[in-house]
Amino acid sequence: MKYKKTIFFSTFLIFFISLSIMKDFYFKKVLEKELSNSLKQKITIKKANLNIFSNSFELKNTILEKDRILITNLYTKMSFKDFLKDKKNFTIDSIEVNDIIFINQTEVLQEPILQIEEHKNEKTSQFLNEIDKQVKSESNISKFFSSALTKENLSKTASNNLVNFLIKNADFIDLIIQNEINIQLKNEIDSFSKKYKEFIYKIKSSNNENNIFIKDIFFSGTTETINFSGNLKNFNTNLSKNTALPIDINLKEIKGSGHGKIYGDLNSHVLSGNIYLKLDSFTFNSFSNIENYLSAGVISSEQIININGEILKIDGTTEINRAQLNKNIISNSKNLDNLKKNLLNEFIKLSEKKEYHLKVYNNFSTNTNFINIKTTLPDEIRRTLVANRSVFNNLLENQLKDQYKSSFEEKKSKVKNFFKNIF
Known part of the structure; x- marks a missing residue:
C-alpha cells in the first residue's frame, strides 16, 4: 500500500x-x-x-x-x-522592466555596422587654402626679388599677415565645425529621421481596438556609457487616451560623476509635446564623436525636443569646461602641413595653461536633417591669438625663414643654371 x-x-x-x-x-x-x-x-x-x-x-x-x-x-x-x-479591455497594475540593454548590431543578427562614407569637407579645404595664400613662397619670393626686402623682413611681414588673417577669420571655424559634424553624422541623422517618421506613421496607422490601462511602468537599463531609470504612469495602449503622458527618466554616467534627466509630457493623441534633456558634469569620453576631437573636458547640456507630428525639432546649448583639443587628430591629419601642425600644437600648448569655457548652440529639424552649430570657439581662438601674438609671430617667422630660404636657394640655383646654359 x-x-x-x-x-x-x-x-x-x-x-x-x-x-x-x-x-x-x-x-x-x-x-x-x-x-x-x-x-x-x-x-x-x-x-x-x-x-x-x-x-x-x-x-x-x-x-x-x-x-x-x-x-x-x-x-x-x-x-x-x-x-x-x-482580453482587449483590462488593467495592469504594474510592469517592471529591468536591465534594458541596447546591444550592438553584430550581437544579434551578425550584420556589419554601416560605415560612414569618407567625405571631403570643402569648408576646411577653403580655409586651409586661404592660409596657404598668406605664406605662399612663390608669390612672396617674387616680392623679395623685386624689392629691397630682406628674408627676415619678408618672413616677419608674412607671419604678421597670417596672424591678422586668423584673427579676422576665426568665425569661419564655426562653418568648418558645422560641416564636419554633418559629414561625420550624415548617416546617423538620415537614419534617425527616417526611423522617427516611420514610428509616427505606425502610431497614426495603428488601430485602437485594445484599451489596456497600465497604472505604473518602472524601467532601468544601460547604454555603453550611461545608466538610466525612470517610470511612466497611467499609460493606455489606446494612444488617443494619453493626452498628457508624463515622462521622467534619470541618467547617470557609468565612468564618471555625470548625471542628468529627461522629463516633460507627451500627447500621443495629437502627437505633440515638449521633452527636456539636462546633463550635468559628464566627461567627454561618454560621447564617442566628441572623443575624436577632445582629449579632456567636462560637458553639461540643456536641450528641448519639440514634437509636432512628423516634425521634430531639437534646440539647446552645450557647455564644455576645461576643454583640451585632441593632439592625435592634428599629428595624424593628412590635410595639414608642418607649418599648420606646429601652429596648432603651439595653440594647444598655450590653451593648456588656461581653463577654457566653450559653449555650443545647436538646432536640428527633421525638415532639413541638418544640424546648425554656433560656438564660442572663434572668440576663444581670437583672444588667444591676440594675447599671445608675439609668441605666434616668432613661431611663424622662424618657420617661414626656413621655408623661404629653401625656395630662395632653389630660385637662385635656377637663375644660375639659366645663365650658365646661355653662355
Missing part, C-alpha cells in the same frame, strides 16, 4: 511539473507571437514564468531584434480574472 502511495504521489508530482513547464512554454510562444505582430518585428523570449496564483508573470531575456534591444528581466502584476473576462 505504501509503495502504491509513493507511485501515486510521484506520478502526480511529475504531472504537475510537466503541466507547469508546458504552461510556461505555451505562454512564452503566445507572447512571442502576439508581441511580434504588435511591434512589427521578431520578438524572442528565452524564458517565461506564469504564476496564476499571485497574478503575475516574469520574462527573461526578451530580445527586440529589429530595435537591437535586450530586456533582461520583465515582471508584471495584473488580474488574470479581468484579462479572461475581456
Whole structure:
C-alpha cells in the first residue's frame, strides 16, 4: 500500500511539473507571437514564468531584434480574472522592466555596422587654402626679388599677415565645425529621421481596438556609457487616451560623476509635446564623436525636443569646461602641413595653461536633417591669438625663414643654371 502511495504521489508530482513547464512554454510562444505582430518585428523570449496564483508573470531575456534591444528581466502584476473576462479591455497594475540593454548590431543578427562614407569637407579645404595664400613662397619670393626686402623682413611681414588673417577669420571655424559634424553624422541623422517618421506613421496607422490601462511602468537599463531609470504612469495602449503622458527618466554616467534627466509630457493623441534633456558634469569620453576631437573636458547640456507630428525639432546649448583639443587628430591629419601642425600644437600648448569655457548652440529639424552649430570657439581662438601674438609671430617667422630660404636657394640655383646654359 505504501509503495502504491509513493507511485501515486510521484506520478502526480511529475504531472504537475510537466503541466507547469508546458504552461510556461505555451505562454512564452503566445507572447512571442502576439508581441511580434504588435511591434512589427521578431520578438524572442528565452524564458517565461506564469504564476496564476499571485497574478503575475516574469520574462527573461526578451530580445527586440529589429530595435537591437535586450530586456533582461520583465515582471508584471495584473488580474488574470479581468484579462479572461475581456482580453482587449483590462488593467495592469504594474510592469517592471529591468536591465534594458541596447546591444550592438553584430550581437544579434551578425550584420556589419554601416560605415560612414569618407567625405571631403570643402569648408576646411577653403580655409586651409586661404592660409596657404598668406605664406605662399612663390608669390612672396617674387616680392623679395623685386624689392629691397630682406628674408627676415619678408618672413616677419608674412607671419604678421597670417596672424591678422586668423584673427579676422576665426568665425569661419564655426562653418568648418558645422560641416564636419554633418559629414561625420550624415548617416546617423538620415537614419534617425527616417526611423522617427516611420514610428509616427505606425502610431497614426495603428488601430485602437485594445484599451489596456497600465497604472505604473518602472524601467532601468544601460547604454555603453550611461545608466538610466525612470517610470511612466497611467499609460493606455489606446494612444488617443494619453493626452498628457508624463515622462521622467534619470541618467547617470557609468565612468564618471555625470548625471542628468529627461522629463516633460507627451500627447500621443495629437502627437505633440515638449521633452527636456539636462546633463550635468559628464566627461567627454561618454560621447564617442566628441572623443575624436577632445582629449579632456567636462560637458553639461540643456536641450528641448519639440514634437509636432512628423516634425521634430531639437534646440539647446552645450557647455564644455576645461576643454583640451585632441593632439592625435592634428599629428595624424593628412590635410595639414608642418607649418599648420606646429601652429596648432603651439595653440594647444598655450590653451593648456588656461581653463577654457566653450559653449555650443545647436538646432536640428527633421525638415532639413541638418544640424546648425554656433560656438564660442572663434572668440576663444581670437583672444588667444591676440594675447599671445608675439609668441605666434616668432613661431611663424622662424618657420617661414626656413621655408623661404629653401625656395630662395632653389630660385637662385635656377637663375644660375639659366645663365650658365646661355653662355
